[in-house]
Structures are given as structure tokens and as C-alpha cells.
Amino acid sequence: MSDTLDLGEAKRTAATFAISQAFVGACAPIAISIGGLAGHYLLGADKTFATLPVTGYNVGVALGALPAAMLMRAIGRRYGFSTGALISSVGGALAALALIQHNFWFFAIALAVLGVGxxxxxxxxxxxxxxxxxxxKPKAISWVLGGGVFAAIIGPQAVIFTKDMLQPVxxxxxxxxxxxxxxIGAGILMTLRTLPVPVEDANAPSGAERPMLEIISQPRFLIAFVCAVTTYALMSFVMTGAPLAMISCGHSLNDATLGISWHVMAMFAPSFFTGRLIVRFGKEKIVATGLILLIGCAIVALSGLALWQFWFALILLGVGWNFGFIGATAMLTDTYRPSEKNKIQGVHDFALFTTVAIxxxxxGATLNAYGWDMLNWIVLxxxxxxxxxxLGQAFVVRHKS
Incomplete structure (x- = not known):
């Protein structure tokens, strides 16, 4: 196959994933924006566990990562990804049934199924x-992440237009x-053609596969890992509590849902230029910028309870996550060899989404016990x-040079 045909097929594949991301990826904003509110609605006087359904969703993502990869190796990516989209549908149906039955724990399990999807x-x-x-490759990733921008619109709009469809539930x-x-996503994914087995870049550094302990004990690995996991966990920590806090402050469900929409768009939209910023300024500076934006999010949230303050804080939270997480992930890729990527990515994703679930x-527990302000004070x-x-790493590197 010629280079031209290879590139054309790659563009077709990336576009297919981007369109599917817009639809199947829209399930995540729905679970996040409604999960905590529905949990609050299902519980009695004690609302401590209100965000447990959202935790269930994140647990499902963590637990589903390795089985998803195994399934796709067994039956191929076209059927594997289509199956994943249908699992999301099953999770949605179970969640609706749980709400109809007014069963909180069933609802949390249903969102875990949705998380597997x-x-x-x-x-x-x-x-x-x-x-x-x-x-x-960089453009292929950007195209797919670009689908996340549309998911940020489709998901919250679906909530606004369908939330009362089964009233009084x-x-x-x-x-x-x-x-x-x-x-819809499964139908789109079934148009995928057989994807080629990935080939290692001939210019990539090579070498024998090292023991896991040797890889993860590298100072640069540890710093990148901590920054990536911390950035993602803080984003989840604030985002999960934000809709509940907005409702408790007298803002409407539509306002809370739109706030999540702005947040998710802010998470994905910068991806179109984050890579170029990393090339120009360096990975560490972009991670630091992301952390500073997260601090800005907390400061704005602590400044007041007006709708614009909630929304602006959520936008800063999204952009801060984008810079911090993508920059830290790029740092992480410097610390392992191509032959080691599968096991490192598996450990990384499991630790990441386990921490996000926690x-x-x-x-929810912090919001219920101490309020919205405490969530943001913890970020600082x-x-x-x-x-x-x-800064310590930068000092050490400069001192060595």
C-alpha cells in the first residue's frame, strides 16, 4: 500500500473515531453531571455517599481498561470498540431502571457498567x-480529542432535553x-476497516525490556507520574462536587449541566495546540502552567458563589487539566522504551483511574461535611x-549541566 493510501486510510480511521467520540464520549458528561445529583435525589437525609455513583463510573473505567484491550486483541478493534459502545447503552438502560426503582446501590452499579463502556x-x-x-500520529490524536469538544455539547444538551422524559422519575x-x-456510536464504529498491527518507530530508542521497579524508580518517572495522577484526581475532585454545589447555591439544573459542558469543552479544546506549546516551551513548563491554572480555578471558586464564578472556575479547571495531564504524560513517555510501553501504560491507567475514583x-464526602470552599482549599x-x-527537578537538572 502506498504512502498516500496509508495516509488516506489513517485519516478515515481517525475521523471515524472522532465522530464516535462525539457520541459515545458524550455519555461521560451525562454520568458526571447527573450521577451525583441523582445520587443526592435517591438518598435520604445523609448525603455523604451522593457522589458514589460517579465513583462507580470511574471504577468501571479503571476495571474495564485491561479487559477492553484483551477483548480487542481477541475479536479485533472494530467489533471490540462496537461492543464497548453497546456496553455503554446497557449501562444507560440499567441506570434508568435503577432510578425508576429508586434504588441507589443499583444505580451506582449501573454507572460502573457505563464506566466499563x-x-x-x-x-x-x-x-x-x-x-x-x-x-x-499527532493529528490523528488531535482529531479524536476534537470529537471530545462535540461530546461536551451533545452530552449536556441531551440531559437538558431528556431529563424530564420519564417524569415523575x-x-x-x-x-x-x-x-x-x-x-449510534456502535453503528459508526462498525464502519471501521481492519486496522494494521502497530509497528514500532524505527527511530525510537531501543533496548532490552527492564524490570518494572527499575523503570518506576527513575526520578523523572516518579515526578511525571505524580503530576499526571494529581492533576487528573484534582480535576475529578472539584468537577464531581461542582454540580451539587451549584444546585445547593440556588442555581438551576440546566445551569449546572451547562457548567459541566463548558468544563468538558475546556478539557479537550486546547488539545489542538497543547502539543505545539510543549514543543516550544517544554513539557515541565506546560505542566507547571496547568498546575497554576488549577490554583486559579480554586481562587475563583473561593471568591464567590455567582454562576459566572462557578463556570469560570470550571473552565480554568478544564484547561489546567489539559496542560497538566498532557504535559505530564509527555514527560512520562521519556522514561520508558517502546518494548515497555504496554506494561507501563497499564500500570499508569490502573493507578490513575483508581485515584480518580477515590x-x-x-x-461528595468533603462537600457534605465541609462545603464547597473546602474542596477548593484542598487544591491549593x-x-x-x-x-x-x-522546581526541584529543574534545579537538579540545571545544576548537573
């Missing part, structure tokens, strides 16, 4: 990159929309500590 979505960008020639209609989104649960010292670690 979401674990397939997490792999779209990797599959698009694997199917692309080296010159197109609140929110159940929104999860019926998840069923439709998953089915953060989403802690968000954690980000400051990560910034100090980055």
Missing part, C-alpha cells in the same frame, strides 16, 4: 495513532439518551507541592 472510549486516540504513519430520561448514544468519592497545597517538585 467508557474504558473503550479512552483507547480511541491510541488506536487512531497506531493506524497512522508517523507524520500523521427525575433524571431517568437522560440515561435513556445514553442508550441511543451508545447504539477522588470522586472523597468529593496539593498543586503547590507539585510545583515545588517540578
Amino acid at each position: 467508557g474504558s473503550f472510549v479512552q483507547q480511541y486516540r491510541f488506536a487512531a495513532a497506531d493506524a497512522a504513519p508517523a507524520i500523521f 427525575s433524571f431517568a430520561g437522560a440515561f435513556i439518551s445514553v442508550v441511543a448514544l451508545g447504539i 477522588a470522586s468519592f472523597a468529593s 497545597p496539593v498543586c503547590a507541592l507539585c510545583l515545588l517538585v517540578l
